[in-house]
Amino acid sequence: MNDVAAAAGVGLKTVSRVVNGEPGVAEETASRVRAVIDQLGFRRNDSARLLRQRRRTLSIGLVTEDLADPFYSQLGRAVEEVARSHGALLLAGSSDEDPVRERELALNFCARQVDGLIVVPAGADHSYLAPELAAGTAVVSVDRPVSGVDVDTVLADxxxxxxxxxxxxxxxxxxxxxxxxxxxxxxxxxxxxxxxxxxxxxxxxxxxxxxxxxxxxxxxxxxxxxxxxxxxxxxxxxxxxxxxxxxxxxxxxxxxxxxxxxxxxxxxxxxxxxxxxxxxxxxxDPTQMGRMAAELLFRRMRGERAPTQRIELPTRLILRGSGEIRV
CATH class of the missing domain: 3.40.50.2300 (Response regulator)
Incomplete structure (x- = not known):
């Protein structure tokens, strides 16, 4: 930022205002600063900015069984769209139905200070998430319930x-x-x-x-x-x-x-x-399931303290021929 200020002939505060979209900078000056930013390839350090502002990371984690599975890819895409609408980044990984890998992924996401976590559980005990919940990380389970902690859950019937x-x-x-x-x-x-x-x-x-x-x-x-x-x-x-x-x-x-x-x-x-x-x-409906899980997560991230919910979404029988073969 010092290099941008020197090249544009302005103070650090002016560069900061332009970078963060704040008012109080003449358009001619702002244009000059933006030109220098493009020339120097300057990128804002969001991690440092969020740390200074005592804010979270504007990111969430998603642990599924297999991101390549069509069901989970649709669910993940729905989560991503909700995250995007809230200005958040989605990190995602596959547990491959391995409880150890699920735990490692979830805790790695938490170590990167995600604000929330959506988990498709593979293991039978999720008490390892209790310290993360106590530290303020929101958690929602989807497709299957977690055990050992009380969190919002979205399932199919x-x-x-x-x-x-x-x-x-x-x-x-x-x-x-x-x-x-x-x-x-x-x-x-x-x-x-x-x-x-x-x-x-x-x-x-x-x-x-x-x-x-x-x-x-x-x-x-x-x-x-x-x-x-x-x-x-x-x-x-x-x-x-x-x-x-x-x-x-x-x-x-x-x-x-x-x-x-x-x-x-x-x-x-x-x-x-x-x-x-x-x-x-x-x-x-994996899209509805993912969307609902993500919306529940963002409510918790905003501080909602209502009792946890367990939502079961209905299924739909689609008749195409193979199930209509009579005896």
Whole structure:
């Protein structure tokens, strides 16, 4: 800044006023200062400015499972847009469903003095966030709840969505309905599997254990699960998939088989409407989820002290064909 002042022939205070957009500088002088700034490549030091003004960093952190996953990329984009509307910068990272990596990312963001943190939890204990909350960092959980601390939470109605899928199959005449989902140590996977079992029980239908498969949606595991479900004298006639990655893996496997059950996937995904039999899905709204989580976060950052909220957003059954195949 001293170099800018010397080259423009003005005082430091004048340069400061021009840089910060403050009044009290003649336009001719301001233009001269801006020209020198461009010539010298001067950039304002926001960290020092915020420190002097005793303000926060105007940044927030986002920890998701996987930024490349279509669901989380939409959620992250919505968070980014809300942050931008508040003049804040978004820092984001992927936990890869690893609790240690989640903790490291969250604490690294906090070490960089983010004003707030949005977390898609991977671990089972989030008491490590208690000191950050006590220090004034706002925290919101999204897609899954955290444990060990009391924070605002935005979720989808996972059980309700699966119940809608089972009910739709029942209306098509199906009674032997299978379920393929993710590991049950993941909150959303456990909720969806529980929703499936409860919906079947409410309909007075028993669930054979060979109809249920939970675990990482790898090709081999899905292939073995479908072997169990689609073989024997009474194979399943309909199949629920617990998330978009599982649905895609199942579709690839079914493409090589003659016996293809009716299919409903949880989560929409790109080109779901373009396959040979368009895929009926239970759609969440990741954009609304991200937007709502971010707005809750900025309210806390502004000092709101209301009781914490747990919001469950409804899902939507989108009929495309694969779920309307009758027995």
């Amino acid at each position: 996972n059980r309700g969505g699966i119940r809608d899928g089972v009910s739709h199959f029942l209306r098509q005449g199906h009674r032997k309905i299978g379920y393929v989902g993710d590991s049950l140590d993941i909150f959303t996977a456990a909720e969806r599997c529980t929703g499936y079992r409860h919906a079947m029980a409410d309909a007075g239908l028993d669930v054979e254990e060979r109809w249920v498969s939970t675990g990482r949606p790898g090709a081999l595991g899905v292939r073995l699960a479908l072997d169990r479900m689609l073989s024997g004298p009474e194979p399943v006639t309909a199949l629920l998939c617990g998330n978009n990655r599982t649905t895609v893996t199942v579709l690839r496997e079914l493409a090589t088989r003659r016996n293809r059950p009716a299919l409903i996937g949880f989560d929409d995904f790109e080109l779901a409407d373009m396959v040979a039999v368009p895929v009926t899905v239970i759609a969440q």
